[in-house]
Every structure is written in C-alpha cells, then in structure tokens.
Amino acid sequence: MPSTHPFTQKIDRTRLAQLRQDEDQAFRQRIPRSIALRERALKHMPLGVPMPWMAGLWRTPPLYIASGQGAYFTDVDNNAYLDFNLCDLAMTVGYGNTKVAEAADRQMRQGAHYLAATEDAIAVSEELSQRMGLPHWQYTLAASGSNTEVIRIARFVTQRPRIVIFGGHYHGHLEETLVRDENGQSVPDTLGLSPGSSAHTTVIAFNDLAALEQTLARGDVALVLTEPAMTNCNLIMPEPGFHAGVRELTERYGTLLCIDEAHTLQFAYGGLTRAWGLSPDFIVAGKGLGSGVSFALYGMTEAIADVVTRTLDIDDGSPRGLALGGTLYGSALAMAVARVMLEEILTPSAYERVAQLGSRLASGLSAVFAERQLPWSAFHCGPRSGYCLAPCLPRNGEEGYLSLDYDLIDARRVFMANRGYWDAVGSAGPQACIAHTQTDIDGYVAAAAEFLDRIIKS
Ligand SMILES: Cc1ncc(COP(=O)(O)O)c(C=O)c1O
Structure with missing residues (x-):
C-alpha cells in the first residue's frame, strides 16, 4: 500500500523500513538451525516445506518446529513463541492438550x-x-x-x-x-x-x-x-x-x-x-x-x-x-x-472465557491506538481482534483490504516474533485461545505498543 493511505500518515515509512531490516536480521540470527534445515529441505520440497503456506505466509525464512505446549510452540533453535495465529484457527485449544x-x-x-x-x-x-x-x-x-x-x-x-x-x-x-x-x-x-x-x-x-x-x-x-x-x-x-x-x-x-x-x-x-x-x-x-x-x-x-x-x-x-x-x-x-x-x-464456559480474553485484546489495542492518536480501530468479534487502519470498520471486502498494509504487517510480525509473539497471518488478526491467559494478552498488547512507538513520527 502506498504511503498515501489516508490513515497511516503518522507512520514514519523510513523508520518502518529500517526497523524491518534490523528485525529481519535479528530474526535470522536467532534461527541458525532452521536456516540450516531449510537448505537441506530445499533439495526435496519446493520452498523447503511440505505445503507452500508454511513458507509463503511469512515474510521471514520458515521456522522448523520442535514442539508445542499450551499457547506456545518452540522452534528447533529453542525459541519459544506465544501463538496468536493458532494455525489459522486450527489449534484454538492450544498444543498438546x-x-x-x-x-x-x-x-x-x-x-x-x-x-x-x-x-x-x-x-x-x-x-x-x-x-x-x-x-x-x-x-x-x-x-x-x-x-x-x-x-x-x-x-x-x-x-x-x-x-x-x-x-x-x-x-x-x-x-x-x-x-x-x-x-x-x-x-x-x-x-x-x-x-x-x-x-x-x-x-x-x-x-x-x-x-x-x-x-x-x-x-x-x-x-x-x-x-x-x-x-x-x-x-x-x-x-x-x-x-x-x-x-x-x-x-x-x-x-x-x-x-x-x-x-x-x-x-x-x-x-x-x-x-x-x-x-x-x-x-x-x-x-x-x-x-x-x-x-x-x-x-x-x-x-x-x-x-x-x-x-x-x-x-x-x-x-x-x-x-x-x-x-x-x-x-x-x-x-x-x-x-x-x-x-x-469446547464447553460454553470455555467459549465465555476466550471471549473475555478477546475483549481484553481488542480494548487493549484500541487503547494503544487512542493513546498514540492513531485514527484506527480494533477489529473485534469474540476472541478475534486486529488492526483496522481506519476509524470506521469496513462494510465489505474492498474496504477490508485497506487495512492490509503489508509493509506495516510484515515489520510488525517479525518485531513481535523477535519478542516471542507469533502474530496472525496478514489477512487475519491476533486471536485469543483457550490456552492463553490475561498476562499473555497484556504482553501481546504491550509489544504491539512498543512496535508502534518505534515507527510513529515524533
Ligand atoms: C471461511 C473458510 N472456509 C474454508 C476454508 C478452507 O479450509 P481448509 O483449509 O481447512 O480446507 C478456510 C480456510 O482458512 C476458511 O477460512
């Protein structure tokens, strides 16, 4: 999306590009074993993965995963990630239940x-x-x-x-x-x-x-x-x-x-x-x-x-x-x-608990935007939230796509990953799950705020 986007004028695109570069470099340094495994994998699987989304959804080199527990998964370099993507909602009760x-x-x-x-x-x-x-x-x-x-x-x-x-x-x-x-x-x-x-x-x-x-x-x-x-x-x-x-x-x-x-x-x-x-x-x-x-x-x-x-x-x-x-x-x-x-x-009380976490996530993101005077709103339905880069929520696909600012999304994803948060795929938004706690949600919101503070024009 061009920087003429009406509601992202407060984002400093030069700082955003620099941050992305620095975070990409830091990410690569954290995952030497994944990078080595990818070299091996590329000989027998296109993009080095069994299914293209495992590489294509991320703008970083693909991770190879060692294990998961609760709301976390851990890569082969022993980096743990608190997961807000949840396998595109296939793993909403967490790992190893x-x-x-x-x-x-x-x-x-x-x-x-x-x-x-x-x-x-x-x-x-x-x-x-x-x-x-x-x-x-x-x-x-x-x-x-x-x-x-x-x-x-x-x-x-x-x-x-x-x-x-x-x-x-x-x-x-x-x-x-x-x-x-x-x-x-x-x-x-x-x-x-x-x-x-x-x-x-x-x-x-x-x-x-x-x-x-x-x-x-x-x-x-x-x-x-x-x-x-x-x-x-x-x-x-x-x-x-x-x-x-x-x-x-x-x-x-x-x-x-x-x-x-x-x-x-x-x-x-x-x-x-x-x-x-x-x-x-x-x-x-x-x-x-x-x-x-x-x-x-x-x-x-x-x-x-x-x-x-x-x-x-x-x-x-x-x-x-x-x-x-x-x-x-x-x-x-x-x-x-x-x-x-x-x-x-998946009992009624489990859904209620997750919805409360989703509300906390959405109100946390809303507050982060408001405190920084960003004219944005937080998506919210049950456990799902996300970054709506406009004051009004979209009514249709055309308006929905306006929030897919991939320069912003890709930089945020890698920034969050380097701080232990695995953010949602670009077209979705972070989602609370059964295995999350309030502290997890608050941690995600704090990291999101830190990211924005690094790229907002002073
Ligand atoms: C609304 C909707 N329908 C269908 C599908 C396809 O699901 P699957 O990838 O399990 O075939 C998806 C996948 O994200 C989806 O979001």
Missing part, C-alpha cells in the same frame, strides 16, 4: 480408521445438531472438501449452476470459489484452474442486499455461500438485518444458503449461526474441531438430507448418484478427537 492427546492415542492404538462408522460419529453428530440446529451431518478432511460437497448437493437439489460468494471471501482451494470480481466480471483468482471455472460464480459486495437480489432474481443461483462475518480480509461484520435479508431473498428466489463457519465456529459456542440465530440450509465447519487432526463437516436440513440419502452414489449397480465422500473422511481417529473436543473442551 491432554484430553485430545489421550483420545487420539487411545484410538490410534485401536485403529485409526476402518472405513466403517464408530459410535463416536453418532455422538459427534448428535452434539453438532444440538449446538448448531441442523439435523444431519457429513464429514470430510477439510473445509475445502465440505464446501465442494455442499456446492455439488446444492446444484443437484436446485438443478441450477450458479453460486454467489462475497468479496473478501476465502472458502478453500476449490475452483468455484477461487474467483474474484474484476469490473463486474468473474475471473479466476489463481493459476492452474480449469478453463471456465469462474463462469458460474458471482462475487458480490458483502452487506449489499440490492446486488444480491439483482443476481438471485435471474433464477440460476443454486447456493449463496458466505461466512457469517468475513474473516479472511481482516474482519467484516454484517450490518443489522443483513443476514435476515440474505435468508429472506434466498428463500424467495429458491436458492439454498450455506454458512461457512470454518473460522467462526471458534468465535462462539455453536458458532455465529447459533449466536446470531441464523437458519441456513447448510453449515460448513472444520479446522478447530480436529485440533490438528484432519476433520471437517457440513450440516444440512432434513429436506436436503432426504435428497442426499435417496441419490447417493453407492456403487450398487443403479445409475451413478451424487459423488460424496473420500477414503479417509469421517475416520475413527477424527471422530474420537472431535467428540472429546465437543463434550469436554
């Missing part, structure tokens, strides 16, 4: 998977129904897989091709949602996609009910897929009445509605679907419930489950049906972990 470890250990010793159901799967589905309202559930390995199956079912049920998503979205690495709007045209957002993969996706501004109605009125939309609050472009909250409007319009035009809670299930007990009284046709979730074990799910209404049950592709000699499922989906291991997470860890 005893109950999770015991459940996983028990199930591994008995067999991780049989390609057959266990009683845990029934208990998990019962618990999800009680928490989130929808009666029927299916399981995958990742929210990307859940969204893929939901889109397929919605197309089949409605016999329509199109899906609608909102600007600032991320719904996983599936072709239909790797799409962006360019001057009113849907175009592929990344390389290597099938020709025409964006042809049946329309991207609309979040909070714009008029645009949504215009699109739905064409009568070809199978599914509206949205997060309850958009979490992948900082944080965009729905305006009052937005979700009620989306539900009303989708019902009026015969379109199904999916609420993607891949992140926001960590924000409130039963997700924001329950907290805000939403009534979608599908819910997608994942990440946090497996605590690192691949596990994701989608819920559906009775009416949709009825169609799915009658038309599944079950290889019984009848015509081919709906293609759902995968070899490792819904494994005994994942179900054992998810059950303990739901029944023993």
